Amino acid sequence: MDIRIITVGGTIDKVYFDDLSQYEVGESLVNTFFDRARVGFTFVVEPLLRKDSLKLTGEDRRLILNAVQASPENHIVITHGTDTMVDTGKELVNIPNKVIVLTGAMQPARFQDSDAMFNLGTAVAAAQMSSPGVYIAMNGLVLPVAEARKNRDLGRFEKAL
Helix, strand or coil, rough: CCCEEEEEHHHHHHHECCCCCCEEEECCHHHHHHHHHHHCCCCEEEEEECCCCHHHCCCHHHHHHHHHHHCCCCCEEEEECCCCHHHHHHCCCCCCCHHHEEEECCCCCCCCCCCCHHHHHHHHHHCCCCCCCEEEEEHHHHHHEEHHEEEEECCCCEEEC
């Protein structure tokens, strides 16, 4: 199965610069993760943006939409910042015949205690097993985008009430 991974930034790709005491979005570690895991599927990584999701614009979301529509693969995983992941997902719901799974991390992938690898693995599994539609894969859950929400107080995603 071919899976396209579109990277748009967010905490999953953030790098901490100690001398500056700040985070910046850096290069994605998806290829590194998949090499380490010796994945048994073919994939293409498309680095599209390097932005914090709070800084994504309508133009950025159109760029994401166009990339998904233009993809020859029907199984898409998008690594994205958690703050506006649901908003972007809702912009993609009218794309037919594709399984689109958004995922990210609460801690940068470069951190030892990051949830990034777990969430990415969950997203890849969801992309292979789900019916066409748009999903959020975070914290061990795979939810249709309309049913997902970030609970900032608990630092995790959950089913919207």
